[in-house]
Amino acid sequence: MYWLSVLIFLPLSGALVVGLTGRFSAASVRWIALAITVAELLIALGLWWSASPDSNGYLYIVQAPWIPIMGIQFLLGMDGLSLLLVLLTALLVPIAILVSWNSIRHNWPTFAALVLTTQAGIMGVFLALDLILFYVFWELMLVPMYFLIALWGHERRLYAAYKFFLFTVTGSLLMLVAILGLYFIHGEQTGIYTFNYFELLHTNLPGNTGMWLMLGFFVAFAVKIPLFPIHSWLPDAHTEAPTAGSIILAGLLLKTGAYGLLRFCLPLFPEASVDFAPFAMVLGVIGILYGALLALVQEDMKRLIAYSSISHLGFVVFGIYAWNQEGLHGAMLLMLAHGVTTSAMFAIIGMLEERVDTRLLPCMGGLLAPMPRMGAMLLLFTLSAMGMPGLANFVGEFLVLAGVYQVSAGLAIAGAMGVVASAIYLLWMYQRAMLGELSSEHAWSDLDHREMLILGLLAITVLWLGLYPAPFLNYLQVPASVIIELNTATLVGIEDALRRSD
């Protein structure tokens, strides 16, 4: 299916045309970018439509030689997990463009080109199955993001962009080392030097090597997720980025980290990951509680949501390393839910900032009266973020906790406390922003049609994910069971080894 390549190269070529020719006015660039991203969305929906959920393994595969002498291929594949994340990407990027419609005031062509390039990179990350190709896309999404933050961000944008770049590049270099290590070990063992994911799956890693290589991948992904000790880039980057940047960062870039764990870290190094799972879960639970606590005392709304992202992504890691049906399904679904919910929150904060001219909670209050529609929308997404049943995040969080409970009740209790804590900080945020006395008599306009369209789309998605997640869960059945088989196979392998040593 060459459509997979189209998913990547359509925005890339769009970015080249828009960014390099410089022939278009700002007004037409917006429409062109929107058209390209909507076309992406339609392609993604078409792929969803024509895919049958029961087919085993990969729904679509694209394979072409790239640098055959080194065993590098242009290998794209889409399974259920990639499909859902591609859909998420295809949904959120047009929304990011729509959100920036009026708020980006200078240099639209470059902005659009950067957004489209980022989209191409993210699509590539979710589709690539050749490790070098994956690495290329991994870096490809990083660079335009850096410029998005550094050129259109807020006050401390340069610092934030620099920090973001430094953290992620460090992580991804470690991943590159690990990729090469895996490549050579596999080559020595089998005589086939290749970066093909499917071939590398069967690498037999002796002793500690697996653990070290796994850690190389893990650090790269943990920076992106981000996990507790290496999260510090995220609040800065989220806060300083323009609204579209925050949406892409929170909605998509963070997901690439979790996706990497699911696609590469666990399947490539099952033994090492099994050993590492308890540590990862503890890191996850620290992230949940730490993020929730810090979110409580933030005064900048964007920063608050950034910390809440740390908390929510902690649940995702939690679910991934619980490594059972419920946990994995929950983690994958929570990735989608968090992407939609948090993007909507950032979009609303962007709209608020356009009107009120501040993101600081102490300067707001009573905004529900002049802007009832915005207040209602913010309430909806706030509720979703705090895990209200019937909305998106609940299903994910519930499944994650149900899965973790089977592994360790103590961790599940700690995670459940995170759910309570999320109610505390989110309601406190909502109250400070929307309720209470109105501070000034300024005449504020409520949401206009464009903004209602954005939030309406996201609201429908949130309700859909919350009330009828079955269509999405269907696609996750196969990827989840593949990963679970790895775990059981590992456990069986360990048992066999023990039996043999007896």
Added chain:
Amino acid sequence: MSQFLWLIPGTPMLGALIIALLGGLLQRRHLAIMATCAAAIAFLVVLLTWLAGAATSQPLQQTLYTWIAVGDWNPTIGFILDRLALIMVSVVSGVGLLIHIYSISFMAEDSDQRRYYFFLNLFLAGMLILVLADNLLLLYLGWELVGLCSFALIGFWYHEPMRASAGRKAFITTRIGDMSLALGIFLLYSQFNDLSLSYLLANAAAQWEAGSQLAILTALLILGGAIGKSAQLPLQVWLPDAMAGPSPVSALIHAATMVTAGVYLIARTYPLFELAPHVQWSVAAIGAITIIYGASAALAQNDFKRILAYSTISQVGYMFLALGCGAYALALFHLVTHAFFKSLLFLAAGTVIHSSGNEHNIHNLGRLGNHSPLVRWSFLIGAASLAGFPLITAGFYSKEAILTATWSAPAGPLLWVFAAFGVLLTAVYIFRVYFLVFQGSQSSASMPSVSGSMTWPLLILALFSLIGGFVEFPEGWPAPHLWSTWLEDEFKSVVLPPLAIAYSLQFITSLLPLIGIVLAFVLVRRKQIGHSLPIIVFLRRGWGFDALYQTMLIQPYFSLARFLKNTDTLLVEGTLQKLTHACLIFATACRSGVEHGVLDKSINGLLAGLRFGYARLSATQNGLLTRYALMISAGAVFLLSYWLW
């Protein structure tokens, strides 16, 4: 009939949706009528199920669709209507309808009716989902949904920060209980891999031994959820503050329905509690202590609605007491009568407060005086029913039944003493209010008329507060026991004390309210005495729970968060800064040491050597042809001589 089951929660949900999406197109008045119609349809469907014989037939069931499908676990959106659910559904939709009707005039002036009716309808839907759910996950959905609506309606007049905070407090406090319930659900799920109620209860009873660790843990966790929602000790702090909401909301959510969800939950999962006798006894104990707590705190309040809130806490305590003693049917009996008389009291109080310009203080209300006879009489009926005035009120029958059943429970007499003392206190505090507000002054200024849509709910509720008890007469009386016979299949029957004891207990229980009323009369006569005694202040502040939580939990939590925020800068940022600094120093050292010291010098030396050689050699390149020729010949001579050697 069962294919129409979804209509019961579905119509209010649909009403809420229409209000949310199209509410902007409707006029205020039409909004109210639309919302009321939605509630009315739900109530009609419930009535139809009665008529269709739901009361006698097998439980009705309907499954709409599979909600989540993970592995071989497929929780559905499905409803079940058995007798227990039928009681709850009738109360919720019936009282809900009355409150909607009442709200039409009560909220007529308010400018934000769209939000009000949206959440009111949504609440009704949530509550009906809660009681109809056939699995714990769907029950949890309803459970959280009503919590949300409670939050939104308490903080309905959000312009005052105090009211908004009260909403938040209610939500978060109940969320703590919800967390406990969720953990209970996880535990059950990890044990049985299913959350369908019927499956769980059957299997738990079959697989777990009585008193086993898992059973105790599960029962405790579920109890935690129930305590949070039903405002029992120690999670009761949110309910008094919840009175910040409009009075009809207090009547519906914080008196008749939502706070009894905990009672419903325990009654629904009672086989689990049977497996854990200690937990069940602690349900009774919590109930008994809460009775005293609520009643004594109500005694010291001056805010009209706060008295009723503490009274609700206390009355739900009776239901918990009954549950703990195994008298599930009687707990539900009290739930129903309480729904009638407490919402009657709230609506009457709401009318008084509404017509007196939002005055909440009972002393001031008494001084204002002019209250219409309808309100006065309905409040009197409600108060009498709450106090358990013998023979003619519903409250008497339900409360009496619970007290009699308490006696034969483990440590029964002790619990009974608590409960009986509660009866006395109840009569005192509620008649204190009655005397203060309605007898306080005899001014006969112009009586404000009560509009129609507010009258009918009062009348209907007053009627039921009187006759609602005649379905279950006390033990040993020559009269029918319709209620407990009807519920016999659902629950096991209660162990009752011997008749002689029962009669004497009944006598005492009938006497206590009368004594209480007299005491209240005396108390009001000697008004203002001991107004600021420490004990009164202590009671008025609800035994100081708020202050305790403030210092024990909330402040430490916030300071922990602030501490972490600071250390986050110190720790993570600081480490980073240090790391960057170290890198810089290292880089500088490299520059001066390696770059300048070794590499630069060697390169410079090489350059100098080359330059020297060049200078020497370039001397030969002098452009003098003869020199070149000399060189050539010298070279030739040299080569030749070398060759010839």
Added chain:
Amino acid sequence: MIPLTHSLIIAALLFSLGLLIILLRRELLFILMGLEVMFNGAALTAVAAGQYWNNADGQVLTIFLMVVTAAELAVALILVWLAYEHFKVTQIDMLTQLKDDTRGEPP
């Protein structure tokens, strides 16, 4: 019959004489003449060797050499004249245009 040694000694003397002229004299014309003397020495060697081996190659080479020398001399004389035209010198020491005049500094 003149022995080979004699002719070779004469040729060597001629060659050395020419070389000495080139090395010692400064005038361009004299240097050209020195060159011709050296050519003659070389040509004499070729003729003597041809006679010694009874081979005509030496004479052929000598005739070829004379032709080339004539042509070369024509070009060289023009160059000398041009040098005089441009630089007004006849002394070889004045013509040091090709010398490396950035002594000691790398280019």
